[in-house]
Amino acid sequence: MTVCAGGNENFSFAKSIGIGLIESSINLTELCLKEKPKSLLFIGSCGIYDKGEILGIYESSHVFNIEYSQISENFYTPTLNEIHFNSDVKNVSQETSYKINSSNYICQNTSAAKKLARFGLDFENMEVFSVFSVAKKFNIQAKCILCATNFCNENAHEDFLKNHKKAKEKLENYLKEHKYI
Secondary structure (H helix, E strand, O other), rough: OEOOOOOOOOOOOOOEEOOHHHHHHHHHHHHHHOOOEEEEEEEEEEOOOOOOOOOOEEEEEEEEEHHHHHHHOOOOOOOOEEEEEOOOOOOOOOOOOOOOOOOOOOOOOHHHHHHHHHHHEEOOOHHHHHHHHHHHHHOOEEEEEEEEEEEEOOHHHHHHHHHHHHHHHHHHHHHHHHOOO
């Protein structure tokens, strides 16, 4: 089953599950209970912490939920914050699995983005950790395919808006070309 956040990130061939960690996990859980999918493919946009290309396509089966507060060393969490599925991941521009981070917030600070990158994280997307959490609960394989719209800096939102339409088009073409849809 192919899913996406929805809102301004809708696709005709994907089921919208909601924006952010909470809404997407609740709606995807309800969807999985009804439809019992064999696998989940989450598609959407992402921000780049340090290295990557705007409008680059990135596949991953390795996600995290690392809030900036955690890497500031002032907070800790007793909850699971990493999920890695062993799946056939075809990376476009490098051979390693990208590490995608989900947070309740979108990073718009270069210094914070560099810290997250030093922590080993490559990209951010608000929903993917909740998608993988639901998949793990239902014992379903999952992966994500994301198109980068911006670097995580002071221009993050403006660049996202500027590149979003093209990112959606590029993502849809990629999915067709690689026979996901």
